[in-house]
Amino acid sequence: xxxxxxxxxxxxxxxxxxxxxxDMCYIKYxxxxxxxxxxxxxxxxxxxxxxxxxxMTVETLPCWSLATLINILPRSIEFKGDExxxxxxxxxxxxxxxxxxxIGRYLYTTSNNNLVDACVEMIIKLHENNKL
Numbered sequence: 161x162x163x164x165x166x167x168x169x170x171x172x173x174x175x176x177x178x179x180x181x182x183d184m185c186y187i188k189y190x191x192x193x194x195x196x197x198x199x200x201x202x203x204x205x206x207x208x209x210x211x212x213x214x215x216m217t218v219e220t221l222p223c224w225s226l227a228t229l230i231n232i233l234p235r236s237i238e239f240k241g242d243e244x245x246x247x248x249x250x251x252x253x254x255x256x257x258x259x260x261x262x263i264g265r266y267l268y269t270t271s272n273n274n275l276v277d278a279c280v281e282m283i284i285k286l287h288e289n290n291k292l
Contacts, residue, residue, distance in 0.1 A: 162274040164205060164225045169280045174222050176287045181232060182222030183208055229279035237291045239266050248275065253282040267291075 164184055165173060174182075184205040205223035224232070236245045237255055244255035244266040253275070254268035267289065269281040286292040 162226075162276045165223050165229070165276060165280060167201060167221065169277075170205075170221050170223045173224060173280065173283065176283065176292070177222075177224070177232065179222045181224070181228065183225050183228045184223040186221040186223050188219045188221075226276050226279065229276065229283065232292075233279065233282060234286070234291070237266070237286070242266075248278075250275070251278065253278045 167186060170182075170186060184207050186205045187203070189200060189203055230248075233246055233253070236243050238244070242257055244257050247254050247256055251271045251273070252269040254265050256265045256268075258264065267282065267285050269278045269285070272278040272281065283292065
């Protein structure tokens with residue numbers, strides 16, 4: 161199960177979210193086989209603990225865990241005077257009102273393989289709609 165953002169998602173979210181909101185970070189690495197420094201999915205991100213990242217540096221890239229992504233999403237958003245509430249499904253995230261039908265949805269993600277991908281997609285949609 162995916163539990164944190166991958167490098168591509170981390171780069172995108174670093175453009176949108178405050179870096180201090182990240183609870184993990186990727187650290188650049190180099191080896192004798194590959195002397196060029198770079199981020200790699202082969203090396204999982206480090207947990208920050210009490211030391212938040214306040215900016216991206218050439219050696220670090222903020223990374224967000226699933227728990228942190230969920231906390232970033234607003235519980236509800238307003239659209240045209242109606243309130244839409246955050247709902248989680250296994251494959252997607254949506255903001256819907258009290259109507260049960262699809263007509264009651266305001267923002268929703270496409271079907272994803274996991275909740276991390278769905279949360280990242282929703283954060284991007286909220287940002288594009290000035291709701292974050």
